[in-house]
Amino acid sequence: MNKLYVKSSAFADKSNGIEEFYETKKLRRVDNFIKVVLFAAAKTLYEAEISLESEKEDIGLIIATGRGPVKQTCNFMDSIIDGGDVLASPLAFSSSVHNCIETALSILLNFRGSCLTVSQGGGSFESAVNTAKSWLLSQRCKYVLLGAADEIHPVIDKEYGHKIYGGIHAAFFLLTFEETENEFVFDELFKDDFNPSIQAFELAKKYSSFLNKKDARRVVADYIKTYLAGKQKDVFAVFENQRIKDMLKEADKSEKEKIFVGLKLLCSVNEISDAENKDIESVCIESIKKSKQINFFTSGSTGIPKSCIHSQDMIKEETDGVAFLFNKIKRIVSTVPSHHSYGFIFGLQVPKLMNLTVVYKPPIPFPEWNEILQEGDLFVTFPLFLKYLIDINFRFPKGITVLTSTSPCPDTVFEEIYARGAQRVIEIYGSSETGAIGFRESAGAPFFLLPFWNYEERGSEITEVFRKKTPLKSELPDIVRTKGERVFSVMERKDHAVKIAGINVYPLKIEKILKKHTDVKDVVVRSGGDRLKAFIVLRDDADEKTAKKSIRDYIHSVLTAHEIPKNITFGARLPITPFGKKTDW
Amino acid sequence: MKTAISGFGCVCSLGGSVEEISRRLFDESVKPSYLKDRFKSSFSQQYPVFQVPEDILRQKDEYESYSFFFLRKALTEAMDKAGIKKSHLKQLKVGVCIGTSVDASFNCFDFYKDWRDDIKMSLDPLDKYIKYSVSDEVLNFLGVKGLSQTVVTACASGTDAIGIGAQWIENGFCDIVIAGGADELNLIPFTGFIKLMIASKNHCKPFDKNRDGINLGEGAGVFILESQSSLKKRNGKKMGSVLGYGNACDGYHATAPEPEGRGLRKAVNFAMKQAGINKEEISFINAHATGTLDNDAAEAKVFNDLLKGVPVTATKSRTGHALGAAGAIEACISLICLNVRKVPKTNNFDTVDEKLNVIPVLANLNIDKKIAISDSLAFGGCNACIILGGKDYE
Numbered sequence: 004m005n006k007l008y009v010k011s012s013a014f015a016d017k018s019n020g021i022e023e024f025y026e027t028k029k030l031r032r033v034d035n036f037i038k039v040v041l042f043a044a045a046k047t048l049y050e051a052e053i054s055l056e057s058e059k060e061d062i063g064l065i066i067a068t069g070r071g072p073v074k075q076t077c078n079f080m081d082s083i084i085d086g087g088d089v090l091a092s093p094l095a096f097s098s099s100v101h102n103c104i105e106t107a108l109s110i111l112l113n114f115r116g117s118c119l120t121v122s123q124g125g126g127s128f129e130s131a132v133n134t135a136k137s138w139l140l141s142q143r144c145k146y147v148l149l150g151a152a153d154e155i156h157p158v159i160d161k162e163y164g165h166k167i168y169g170g171i172h173a174a175f176f177l178l179t180f181e182e183t184e185n186e187f188v189f190d191e192l193f194k195d196d197f198n199p200s201i202q203a204f205e206l207a208k209k210y211s212s213f214l215n216k217k218d219a220r221r222v223v224a225d226y227i228k229t230y231l232a233g234k235q236k237d238v239f240a241v242f243e244n245q246r247i248k249d250m251l252k253e254a255d256k257s258e259k260e261k262i263f264v265g266l267k268l269l270c271s272v273n274e275i276s277d278a279e280n281k282d283i284e285s286v287c288i289e290s291i292k293k294s295k296q297i298n299f300f301t302s303g304s305t306g307i308p309k310s311c312i313h314s315q316d317m318i319k320e321e322t323d324g325v326a327f328l329f330n331k332i333k334r335i336v337s338t339v340p341s342h343h344s345y346g347f348i349f350g351l352q353v354p355k356l357m358n359l360t361v362v363y364k365p366p367i368p369f370p371e372w373n374e375i376l377q378e379g380d381l382f383v384t385f386p387l388f389l390k391y392l393i394d395i396n397f398r399f400p401k402g403i404t405v406l407t408s409t410s411p412c413p414d415t416v417f418e419e420i421y422a423r424g425a426q427r428v429i430e431i432y433g434s435s436e437t438g439a440i441g442f443r444e445s446a447g448a449p450f451f452l453l454p455f456w457n458y459e460e461r462g463s464e465i466t467e468v469f470r471k472k473t474p475l476k477s478e479l480p481d482i483v484r485t486k487g488e489r490v491f492s493v494m495e496r497k498d499h500a501v502k503i504a505g506i507n508v509y510p511l512k513i514e515k516i517l518k519k520h521t522d523v524k525d526v527v528v529r530s531g532g533d534r535l536k537a538f539i540v541l542r543d544d545a546d547e548k549t550a551k552k553s554i555r556d557y558i559h560s561v562l563t564a565h566e567i568p569k570n571i572t573f574g575a576r577l578p579i580t581p582f583g584k585k586t587d588w
Numbered sequence: 589m590k591t592a593i594s595g596f597g598c599v600c601s602l603g604g605s606v607e608e609i610s611r612r613l614f615d616e617s618v619k620p621s622y623l624k625d626r627f628k629s630s631f632s633q634q635y636p637v638f639q640v641p642e643d644i645l646r647q648k649d650e651y652e653s654y655s656f657f658f659l660r661k662a663l664t665e666a667m668d669k670a671g672i673k674k675s676h677l678k679q680l681k682v683g684v685c686i687g688t689s690v691d692a693s694f695n696c697f698d699f700y701k702d703w704r705d706d707i708k709m710s711l712d713p714l715d716k717y718i719k720y721s722v723s724d725e726v727l728n729f730l731g732v733k734g735l736s737q738t739v740v741t742a743c744a745s746g747t748d749a750i751g752i753g754a755q756w757i758e759n760g761f762c763d764i765v766i767a768g769g770a771d772e773l774n775l776i777p778f779t780g781f782i783k784l785m786i787a788s789k790n791h792c793k794p795f796d797k798n799r800d801g802i803n804l805g806e807g808a809g810v811f812i813l814e815s816q817s818s819l820k821k822r823n824g825k826k827m828g829s830v831l832g833y834g835n836a837c838d839g840y841h842a843t844a845p846e847p848e849g850r851g852l853r854k855a856v857n858f859a860m861k862q863a864g865i866n867k868e869e870i871s872f873i874n875a876h877a878t879g880t881l882d883n884d885a886a887e888a889k890v891f892n893d894l895l896k897g898v899p900v901t902a903t904k905s906r907t908g909h910a911l912g913a914a915g916a917i918e919a920c921i922s923l924i925c926l927n928v929r930k931v932p933k934t935n936n937f938d939t940v941d942e943k944l945n946v947i948p949v950l951a952n953l954n955i956d957k958k959i960a961i962s963d964s965l966a967f968g969g970c971n972a973c974i975i976l977g978g979k980d981y982e
Contacts, residue, residue: 058839064837070694071692071693071740073694076693076694076695076776077694077700079776079780080697080700080701080776081704083697083775083779084700084701084704087630088629088630088631088775088779089630089631091779091780091783092783093780093783093784093785096776096777096779096780096783096784097780097784097842097843097967098842099693099776099780100689100742100967100968101689101692101693101740101742102740102741102742102966102967102968102970103842103967103968105741105837105968105970106837106842106967106968106969106970107842109837109838109839109968109969110839110840110841110842110969112839113839114837114839115836115837115839115850115851115854116836116837116854117835117836117837118741118835118836118837118970119739119741119748119752119835119970120739120740120741121737121738121739121740122692122721122738122739122740123721123723123724123736123737123738124718124719124720124721124724126721126724126736130735130736130737130738131737133735133737133756133761134737134752134755136759137752137755137756137759137761138755140755140759141589141755141758141759141862143835143858156694158694158700158703158714159714159718162711162714196718196719197718
């Protein structure tokens with residue numbers, strides 16, 4: 004017997020996000036139940052790269068619904084009870100017909116082939132799978148879009164609500180005999196007569212992509228945008244550009260080569276070359292989906308990229324483990340790119356888990372921010388941008404939660420944000436290697452360890468953190484001391500040794516020494532290959548020529564031969580990404 | 589496809605068995621009647637319906653729905669005709685595929701009204717609804733386990749259920765499938781069709797220029813579909829065959845068919861291709877022919893384009909529109925016609941509609957070909973078509 008395979012799958016229990024596929028006005032007469040179902044179906048087709056608009060001659064549609072549109076049935080009965088049968092609502096009647104989900108989908112998604120609705124209580128989905136297989140065997144169609152959808156019956160909800168899964172659940176599977184990496188295996192678990200579609204809903208979680216195509220594209224595009232924004236003056240133009248192909252066209256040869264190196268790491272791709280230019284986007288997206296992991300690599304203090312691979316399970320563990328922080332959030336506004344672990348979790352995964360709409364905005368401090376932020380928003384951002392907002396005298400509308408990470412949030416910024424009307428400020432402590440580790444909500448306060456972590460300590464210092472469910476464990480990049488059970492304070496950055504001609508030297512120690520020079524405002528020291536290199540910002544009042552000579556003399560007087568940076572670059576400000584992260588130069 | 593029909597049973601306004609229906613099918617006097625006390629409706633004396641005769645209704649058990657009662661009765665007859673006892677089924681791969689509309693819906697109007705009014709009452713109707721599916725109930729009645737499917741493609745349910753069941757046999761999923769449809773007159777669709785202004789206050793007039801809507805009906809039709817090997821093994825006799833099944837949606841409108849019959853055209857083409865036949869081999873079409881303006885027009889377009897010259901009969905003029913059971917009842921009637929080699933006249937047809945260019949069979953017609961087509965169109969643009977061979981079709 005032929006095996007069934009899943010080409011794509013998706014699920015939904017809310018319709019938030021359907022506007023990605025349909026204009027609001029097109030759905031103004033569609034009730035919420037149908038919208039949720041349509042959203043799940045559209046996502047499934049989109050994942051399989053099937054246009055929603057195309058006429059679907061060879062894709063069968065089977066809907067399994069244990070109850071059908073029961074609220075409409077009740078609406079129709081209500082209209083009879085309230086006004087008598089003479090005044091009964093014809094619209095409620097036509098919307099109460101059991102196959103109305105199939106009807107709506109066939110109209111809105113342009114199905115033209117075999118269509119069916121099955122209603123078999125808790126066994127609806129299992130029953131429908133048999134007919135999907137039968138249709139494929141008899142070559143009625145090449146694919147079957149099999150969906151399960153139910154809303155909770157108002158009477159059942161009132162009488163048995165305390166012991167059932169509530170709400171609307173919709174799940175879809177694009178089934179085929181063409182071999183894919185996902186063989187369809189029916190799962191008896193979660194069979195439920197009260198909410199028949201919960202079984203398919205749970206199964207779809209297993210088969211749906213780790214990252215849907217749209218989100219994978221965002222990760223790739225955000226990486227390229229961030230890279231280009233750091234190199235080009237016209238940051239607005241970089242962020243407005245939405246097409247990956249166009250962005251790559253803007254980059255020169257050496258920029259492109261560097262972007263390719265980054266994309267290979269980020270997306271776990273073996274090879275990307277300019278010759279493949281037009282396919283780069285799909286190569287990257289497919290690789291992310293197939294590998295089910297993202298590499299949130301960092302350029303690191305040594306200048307050599309360091310892999311920070313997070314698997315699907317690690318990402319899920321983190322997302323599930325931070326969601327409790329955002330119970331009353333209605334929407335997310337993110338300024339953080341999604342190739343960064345912080346932006347990925349809080350700007351992509353948390354909204355997906357919590358069915359929240361996300362608005363992405365580049366971190367540019369224009370005054371319209373007042374109109375962008377709304378009551379109930381979670382504003383995902385970072386300290387440098389918060390400083391910009393303070394500089395333009397920005398005031399937060401009421402009911403805004405500010406989330407900050409990527410670098411330590413200075414106490415002054417923390418306090419200023421509260422003073423400027425933020426309802427809640429949450430700072431996330433973590434790193435690209437670990438993801439989020441802890442959080443705090445006031446300046447100077449210790450951090451609370453997030454619930455998905457455990458840790459090892461020596462004395463009062465946390466030496467290692469490790470996840471509870473996945474095999475992620477890591478040393479911390481800082482010296483961190485416990486302040487009670489699962490509470491900690493971050494003391495200072497750890498100074499990791501770099502080998503120069505066989506001798507260990509410590510860049511942070513050297514930075515501290517250089518900062519003692521009266522003309523040095525700021526400094527970064529990194530490995531520059533076989534020797535160290537330094538980037539120095541002079542004090543505003545320093546005489547450039549005199550200061551440079553004085554600093555070079557100072558370096559030779561206080562540092563050992565191995566510690567002396569071979570290359571020294573002077574500049575007006577330290578090299579940072581548009582998101583406030585120190586970067587290489 | 590060549591799935592054997594080893595037995596069949598039927599209940600409708602014409603009677604409670606194939607024999608009774610066969611006798612009355614060619615009787616011109618059949619007319620709809622008005623509801624008495626099945627349910628309370630302000631419209632019951634205005635809109636006639638085709639009810640199952642009173643003496644049959646009285647046989648219903650207290651705890652079963654009318655739909656299930658009709659189905660149980662038709663199933664019992666079909667099994668008797670097939671010579672199959674419940675005990676035989678235990679050794680076979682059994683499937684049940686039933687189409688319905690009312691029997692899958694929450695149509696407990698009185699319960700709902702009391703519940704809404706906070707009247708204290710038993711939740712039994714609700715509990716039954718939560719656990720119930722008509723096809724599972726058939727398996728319980730037979731005391732066997734097997735594939736089970738309740739098809740709810742509105743008025744195409746019965747035709748789809750037979751087609752799906754036949755495909756299960758063809759694909760080796762089952763040795764025997766009990767396939768058909770069942771539905772009952774009920775306040776909800778009765779009121780709904782009236783409010784949509786597609787119910788007629790007169791005897792319905794399929795394909796007539798002055799047609800003004802449907803008369804609702806009720807009943808059940810059941811086929812025992814059987815694989816050739818199972819039939820041979822137990823020395824069963826074939827009463828007919830399912831030769832093809834097509835199904836396609838319009839993707840057009842919630843209640844109106846696509847005016848060119850887009851989905852139906854595709855369903856008919858697929859069924860004919862699967863059966864490997866051409867229109868010259870078809871003795872008649874048992875049309876869906878509800879008597880509504882839009883349905884008959886869309887159907888006529890397809891008949892003129894694909895099946896020109898094939899006689900058309902509209903048996904809803906004798907049984908009413910039994911919704912989810914309609915396709916199954918019409919399949920049973922088509923098989924009766926093939927086996928008695930006669931097609932009934934379409935009742936109540938007076939005036940030709942030039943726009944339709946379809947004149948249904950106007951007098952009972954003797955036939956000699958062995959194949960018939962039965963099609964169904966439904967709310968939501970669901971279209972289904974089955975092709976049947978009579979007992980002599982090889």
